Amino acid sequence: MDKKIKKIYVPMTETAFYILLSLKTPRYGYLIMQYIEKLTKGRIKMGAGTLYGGLSKMQKDGLIEIVKVEDKRKIYQITELGNELLNIEKARIRELYRNAEGTDDQ
Template structure:
Protein backbone atom coordinates (compact mmCIF):
# COMPACT_ATOMS: atom_id res chain seq x y z
CA UNK A 1 0.00 0.00 0.00
CA UNK A 2 1.17 3.49 -0.82
CA UNK A 3 2.23 5.18 2.44
CA UNK A 4 0.88 8.49 1.10
CA UNK A 5 -2.63 7.00 0.79
CA UNK A 6 -2.31 5.55 4.27
CA UNK A 7 -1.45 9.02 5.65
CA UNK A 8 -4.39 10.56 3.77
CA UNK A 9 -7.02 8.06 4.86
CA UNK A 10 -5.92 6.84 8.31
CA UNK A 11 -7.31 8.18 10.55
CA UNK A 12 -10.44 8.48 8.46
CA UNK A 13 -13.21 11.01 8.84
CA UNK A 14 -16.47 9.60 10.16
CA UNK A 15 -18.23 10.26 6.85
CA UNK A 16 -15.35 8.72 4.88
CA UNK A 17 -15.50 5.65 7.10
CA UNK A 18 -19.24 5.18 6.63
CA UNK A 19 -19.03 5.68 2.87
CA UNK A 20 -16.24 3.11 2.49
CA UNK A 21 -17.92 0.72 4.96
CA UNK A 22 -21.21 0.86 3.01
CA UNK A 23 -19.44 0.05 -0.26
CA UNK A 24 -18.61 -3.48 0.84
CA UNK A 25 -21.65 -4.19 -1.37
CA UNK A 26 -22.37 -2.22 -4.57
CA UNK A 27 -24.24 0.97 -3.75
CA UNK A 28 -24.94 4.45 -5.11
CA UNK A 29 -24.52 7.72 -3.24
CA UNK A 30 -28.18 8.17 -2.35
CA UNK A 31 -28.36 4.59 -1.03
CA UNK A 32 -25.23 5.14 1.06
CA UNK A 33 -26.80 8.23 2.61
CA UNK A 34 -29.94 6.28 3.55
CA UNK A 35 -27.91 3.38 4.94
CA UNK A 36 -25.74 5.70 7.06
CA UNK A 37 -28.80 7.44 8.52
CA UNK A 38 -30.27 4.04 9.41
CA UNK A 39 -27.00 2.71 10.88
CA UNK A 40 -26.56 5.80 13.06
CA UNK A 41 -30.21 6.30 14.04
CA UNK A 42 -30.19 9.58 12.14
CA UNK A 43 -27.19 11.01 14.00
CA UNK A 44 -24.99 11.13 10.89
CA UNK A 45 -26.25 12.71 7.70
CA UNK A 46 -23.94 13.08 4.71
CA UNK A 47 -24.63 16.05 2.45
CA UNK A 48 -24.68 15.53 -1.31
CA UNK A 49 -21.54 17.66 -1.73
CA UNK A 50 -19.60 15.65 0.82
CA UNK A 51 -20.91 12.35 -0.55
CA UNK A 52 -20.05 12.94 -4.19
CA UNK A 53 -16.79 14.73 -3.42
CA UNK A 54 -15.68 11.79 -1.26
CA UNK A 55 -16.82 9.20 -3.82
CA UNK A 56 -14.89 11.03 -6.53
CA UNK A 57 -11.72 11.26 -4.44
CA UNK A 58 -11.92 7.62 -3.33
CA UNK A 59 -12.44 6.50 -6.92
CA UNK A 60 -9.48 8.59 -8.10
CA UNK A 61 -7.31 7.12 -5.32
CA UNK A 62 -8.37 3.56 -6.17
CA UNK A 63 -10.26 2.77 -2.95
CA UNK A 64 -13.54 2.27 -4.81
CA UNK A 65 -14.45 1.51 -8.40
CA UNK A 66 -17.44 1.98 -10.65
CA UNK A 67 -19.50 -1.22 -10.53
CA UNK A 68 -22.54 -0.60 -12.75
CA UNK A 69 -25.25 1.88 -13.58
CA UNK A 70 -28.75 1.26 -12.28
CA UNK A 71 -31.69 3.57 -12.92
CA UNK A 72 -29.31 6.35 -14.00
CA UNK A 73 -27.31 6.04 -10.76
CA UNK A 74 -23.68 5.00 -10.60
CA UNK A 75 -23.02 2.07 -8.30
CA UNK A 76 -19.61 1.81 -6.66
CA UNK A 77 -17.90 -0.98 -4.75
CA UNK A 78 -14.82 -1.15 -2.54
CA UNK A 79 -11.57 -2.35 -4.16
CA UNK A 80 -8.91 -4.56 -2.52
CA UNK A 81 -6.94 -1.37 -1.70
CA UNK A 82 -10.05 0.18 -0.17
CA UNK A 83 -10.60 -2.98 1.87
CA UNK A 84 -7.03 -2.74 3.15
CA UNK A 85 -7.55 0.89 4.19
CA UNK A 86 -10.92 0.07 5.79
CA UNK A 87 -9.36 -2.81 7.75
CA UNK A 88 -6.62 -0.48 9.06
CA UNK A 89 -9.24 2.01 10.18
CA UNK A 90 -11.35 -0.67 11.87
CA UNK A 91 -8.25 -1.91 13.73
CA UNK A 92 -7.52 1.68 14.82
CA UNK A 93 -11.10 2.14 16.08
CA UNK A 94 -10.97 -1.18 17.96
CA UNK A 95 -7.70 -0.09 19.60
CA UNK A 96 -9.27 3.21 20.65
CA UNK A 97 -12.26 1.40 22.10
CA UNK A 98 -10.08 -1.18 23.89
CA UNK A 99 -7.90 1.56 25.37
CA UNK A 100 -10.92 3.59 26.46
CA UNK A 101 -12.15 0.63 28.50
CA UNK A 102 -8.93 0.37 30.50
CA UNK A 103 -8.58 2.06 33.86
CA UNK A 104 -6.17 4.98 34.04
Protein backbone atom coordinates in the same frame (compact mmCIF):
# COMPACT_ATOMS: atom_id res chain seq x y z
CA MET B 1 0.05 -0.17 -0.10
CA ASP B 2 1.04 3.32 -1.15
CA LYS B 3 2.31 5.17 1.94
CA LYS B 4 0.92 8.45 0.61
CA ILE B 5 -2.61 7.01 0.36
CA LYS B 6 -2.32 5.47 3.83
CA LYS B 7 -1.17 8.80 5.26
CA ILE B 8 -4.18 10.55 3.69
CA TYR B 9 -6.76 8.08 5.02
CA VAL B 10 -5.40 6.88 8.39
CA PRO B 11 -6.74 8.06 10.74
CA MET B 12 -9.94 8.15 8.73
CA THR B 13 -12.69 10.74 8.92
CA GLU B 14 -16.09 9.48 9.98
CA THR B 15 -17.39 10.37 6.52
CA ALA B 16 -14.74 8.28 4.76
CA PHE B 17 -15.24 5.40 7.22
CA TYR B 18 -18.98 5.21 6.66
CA ILE B 19 -18.72 5.60 2.89
CA LEU B 20 -16.26 2.71 2.66
CA LEU B 21 -18.27 0.61 5.11
CA SER B 22 -21.45 1.20 3.11
CA LEU B 23 -19.73 0.06 -0.09
CA LYS B 24 -19.03 -3.47 1.13
CA THR B 25 -22.28 -3.95 -0.83
CA PRO B 26 -22.62 -2.17 -4.20
CA ARG B 27 -24.73 0.98 -3.83
CA TYR B 28 -25.47 4.26 -5.60
CA GLY B 29 -25.38 7.68 -3.92
CA TYR B 30 -28.87 7.94 -2.44
CA LEU B 31 -28.71 4.38 -1.06
CA ILE B 32 -25.33 5.18 0.53
CA MET B 33 -26.87 8.22 2.28
CA GLN B 34 -29.84 6.16 3.49
CA TYR B 35 -27.61 3.33 4.72
CA ILE B 36 -25.34 5.67 6.69
CA GLU B 37 -28.30 7.48 8.25
CA LYS B 38 -29.89 4.16 9.26
CA LEU B 39 -26.60 2.71 10.56
CA THR B 40 -25.95 5.79 12.73
CA LYS B 41 -29.60 5.98 13.85
CA GLY B 42 -29.95 9.40 12.24
CA ARG B 43 -26.84 10.92 13.83
CA ILE B 44 -25.19 11.35 10.43
CA LYS B 45 -27.28 12.75 7.59
CA MET B 46 -24.77 13.05 4.81
CA GLY B 47 -25.39 15.80 2.29
CA ALA B 48 -25.05 15.18 -1.43
CA GLY B 49 -22.05 17.51 -1.77
CA THR B 50 -20.15 15.76 1.01
CA LEU B 51 -21.00 12.32 -0.32
CA TYR B 52 -20.21 12.95 -3.97
CA GLY B 53 -17.03 14.86 -3.11
CA GLY B 54 -15.92 11.87 -1.02
CA LEU B 55 -16.88 9.35 -3.69
CA SER B 56 -14.98 11.27 -6.35
CA LYS B 57 -11.81 11.50 -4.24
CA MET B 58 -11.99 7.87 -3.15
CA GLN B 59 -12.51 6.71 -6.73
CA LYS B 60 -9.53 8.78 -7.90
CA ASP B 61 -7.42 7.29 -5.06
CA GLY B 62 -8.48 3.72 -5.95
CA LEU B 63 -10.47 2.95 -2.77
CA ILE B 64 -13.74 2.46 -4.60
CA GLU B 65 -14.79 1.76 -8.17
CA ILE B 66 -17.88 2.08 -10.31
CA VAL B 67 -19.14 -1.43 -10.96
CA LYS B 68 -22.24 -0.57 -12.99
CA VAL B 69 -24.30 2.32 -14.32
CA GLU B 70 -28.09 1.90 -14.20
CA ASP B 71 -30.47 4.65 -15.34
CA LYS B 72 -27.68 7.25 -15.00
CA ARG B 73 -26.93 6.03 -11.45
CA LYS B 74 -23.34 5.09 -10.76
CA ILE B 75 -23.11 2.03 -8.54
CA TYR B 76 -19.95 1.96 -6.44
CA GLN B 77 -18.16 -0.80 -4.55
CA ILE B 78 -15.11 -0.87 -2.28
CA THR B 79 -11.85 -2.11 -3.83
CA GLU B 80 -9.20 -4.31 -2.26
CA LEU B 81 -7.21 -1.19 -1.32
CA GLY B 82 -10.30 0.42 0.23
CA ASN B 83 -11.00 -2.75 2.19
CA GLU B 84 -7.41 -2.85 3.43
CA LEU B 85 -7.63 0.76 4.66
CA LEU B 86 -11.02 0.11 6.26
CA ASN B 87 -9.57 -2.86 8.17
CA ILE B 88 -6.62 -0.76 9.36
CA GLU B 89 -9.04 1.89 10.61
CA LYS B 90 -11.26 -0.69 12.33
CA ALA B 91 -8.21 -2.06 14.16
CA ARG B 92 -7.22 1.49 15.18
CA ILE B 93 -10.71 2.16 16.55
CA ARG B 94 -10.69 -1.16 18.46
CA GLU B 95 -7.37 -0.19 20.05
CA LEU B 96 -8.77 3.21 21.06
CA TYR B 97 -11.80 1.56 22.60
CA ARG B 98 -9.72 -1.07 24.44
CA ASN B 99 -7.40 1.55 25.83
CA ALA B 100 -10.27 3.79 26.89
CA GLU B 101 -12.01 0.90 28.66
CA GLY B 102 -8.79 -0.14 30.41
CA THR B 103 -8.16 3.18 32.15
CA ASP B 104 -9.60 4.61 35.31
CA ASP B 105 -11.32 7.95 35.00
CA GLN B 106 -9.77 9.78 37.91
